[in-house]
Amino acid sequence: MKLTKAQARRLWIHAQRLDSSAPFGAGPKATTAAVDHLGYVQIDTIHVIERCHHHILYSRIPKYRRQDLHSAQTTEKSVFEYWTHALAYVPTKDFRYFMNDMKRRRLEPSNWYKSVKNEDLQKVLKLIKKDGAISIRDIEDDVLVEKDHPWVSRKPSKKALQLAFNGGLLTVSERLGMLKKYELLDRHFGWKKKPKAASTKEVYNYLLDRALRSQSFVSLDSVCHLYPSRKPEIRRLIDQRLKKKELLEVEVEGISKYQLWIRPEDLDTNLESQPIAHILSPFDPLIIQRKRLQAIFDYEHRFEAYIPKEKRVFGYFALPVLLDDEIVAAVDLKTDRANKELLVQKWTWLGKHKSKKNKERIEEELHRFEKFQLAKEETP
Numbered sequence: 001m002k003l004t005k006a007q008a009r010r011l012w013i014h015a016q017r018l019d020s021s022a023p024f025g026a027g028p029k030a031t032t033a034a035v036d037h038l039g040y041v042q043i044d045t046i047h048v049i050e051r052c053h054h055h056i057l058y059s060r061i062p063k064y065r066r067q068d069l070h071s072a073q074t075t076e077k078s079v080f081e082y083w084t085h086a087l088a089y090v091p092t093k094d095f096r097y098f099m100n101d102m103k104r105r106r107l108e109p110s111n112w113y114k115s116v117k118n119e120d121l122q123k124v125l126k127l128i129k130k131d132g133a134i135s136i137r138d139i140e141d142d143v144l145v146e147k148d149h150p151w152v153s154r155k156p157s158k159k160a161l162q163l164a165f166n167g168g169l170l171t172v173s174e175r176l177g178m179l180k181k182y183e184l185l186d187r188h189f190g191w192k193k194k195p196k197a198a199s200t201k202e203v204y205n206y207l208l209d210r211a212l213r214s215q216s217f218v219s220l221d222s223v224c225h226l227y228p229s230r231k232p233e234i235r236r237l238i239d240q241r242l243k244k245k246e247l248l249e250v251e252v253e254g255i256s257k258y259q260l261w262i263r264p265e266d267l268d269t270n271l272e273s274q275p276i277a278h279i280l281s282p283f284d285p286l287i288i289q290r291k292r293l294q295a296i297f298d299y300e301h302r303f304e305a306y307i308p309k310e311k312r313v314f315g316y317f318a319l320p321v322l323l324d325d326e327i328v329a330a331v332d333l334k335t336d337r338a339n340k341e342l343l344v345q346k347w348t349w350l351g352k353h354k355s356k357k358n359k360e361r362i363e364e365e366l367h368r369f370e371k372f373q374l375a376k377e378e379t380p
Contacts, residue, residue: 001250001267008217008252008296009325010271011262015216016286017060018322019273026063028071032078032091034060039210040088042283043081045178046305048317049335049342050373052283053089058372059278065375074174077189081172085226085288092189097206099168099197106167113163120160125169125184133173133183136161204233214285216269217250217262222292255295277365278322279331287320299327299350315346321362328353329362335373342370 003011010019017023017037024030024037034057035041044052058064069089072079079089082098090098109116128134142155161182164170173183186194198206207230211223220238224230238261241247247261280287282303287293294300301320304312315332322328332346344366 001248001262003217003250003252005253005255005296005298006325007271010273011216011266011269012286012296013322013325014269014271014273015214015266018278018286019276021274022062024061026061028068028076028078030061031057031064031068031072032076035072035079035089036091036093038214038285039094040084040090040285042084042285042288043087043089044283046317048305049319049333051178052281055281056284058369059280059284064372070175073172083166086283094206096195096198097203099195100200100203102166102168103197106169109163109166113159115156116159116163120156121164124157124160124182125164128170128182128184133181133188135179135181137179200233204230204237208234208237212263212266216266217252217260219258219260219292221258222289225289252296258295273324275361276322276324277361279333279362279365279369280320280322282317282319286322297327301330314348318346318348321365323353323358323361326353328358331362331366337374340374342366342373 013019017034022030024033038056041053041056046052049055050058054064054066054069057069061068069079073081073089078092080092080095081087082090083101084090124134124139127139131138136155136158139155139157142157161170165172165182168185170182171185171188172180173188174181186192208218208223211218215222220231220234223234238247242249242261246263248264248267250260250262252260282288282301287301290301299320302312302314302318304314304318305316309316314330317334318330318332320327320330327350329350330348331344332348334343334345335341336343
């Protein structure tokens with residue numbers, strides 16, 4: 001099967017639910033539905049504009065409010081935090097697929113945690129069991145030590161909390177901004193008995209299905225993003241599904257480097273979409289896999305926050321602009337919260353997309369994005 005790049009872009013945009021207005025509705029249930037469909041929503045601390053987890057959800061839920069995610073995590077408990085390719089919100093119904101990773105991290109912690117003593121771990125677990133969910137700020141009797149990394153807390157209990165989180169003993173029950181409150185996992189979810197851990201085969205099927213749902217057509221790289229060790233098992237699953245005709249090999253014009261596969265039913269997708277305009281987060285699932293993005297959209301995204309100013313092309317925090325089925329510009333934005341303004345630091349047109357009409361559409365979306373960022377809510 002052969003696809004044009006335009007068809008491939010539309011299939012991927014549709015799989016990401018970026019081609020229609022409010023595909024998930026509104027409120028906490030929309031947030032849960034969006035995380036469920038995408039499989040994960042990445043979390044990041046950068047706050048030049050709206051934090052990426054809120055931004056990603058806003059791009060798919062026009063009436064999204066930060067408190068919707070707070071409610072989904074803390075009240076509804078329909079999403080929880082754990083590691084995918086990065087720290088992310090994932091659906092609670094998928095918890096069983098992460099339990100093997102939790103066990104592995106509990107039994108074989110990385111060298112990063114070699115300084116954590118068993119008494120440190122037991123201390124924070126007993127404290128939470130006795131007093132309920134806590135944040136690192138609630139631990140007052142910690143002895144401050146010199147930082148061994150510029151990004152970490154000086155409190156030794158911080159690593160103990162992280163170790164217990166990675167090992168599935170604790171979960172993040174609430175976030176206030178980026179301040180995390182840790183709770184005993186079973187108590188947070190009200191489980192008398194944990195779900196049964198998925199088998200290794202079930203986990204690989206889950207990873208493949210998640211990618212097919214959110215990407216439409218997949219490659220080994222796109223299914224195994226940042227986990228190349230998974231490729232042999234995923235390839236075996238793909239071959240099994242090819243034999244059953246549950247998958248088809250597909251070719252996208254101009255792309256010969258990757259083998260690509262798609263579900264037969266996805267080829268019947270209606271590719272007509274509403275006119276759309278999105279200012280996307282650099283951590284959006286459509287953007288985060290840079291090589292795939294470049295192959296399909298002919299756009300190489302550069303995250304330039306960590307490179308010297310003189311070497312930047314698009315700007316410190318440039319965001320790609322999606323109009324219909326093409327990325328037409330990159331705008332470097334900064335939110336001036338004191339003066340309640342969204343500032344355009346730099347605007348870079350891509351290819352031959354510069355036009356008065358395109359500029360008006362992007363400016364309209366920028367005004368909407370500004371209102372979302374500066375809206376005050378009771379819960380961050």
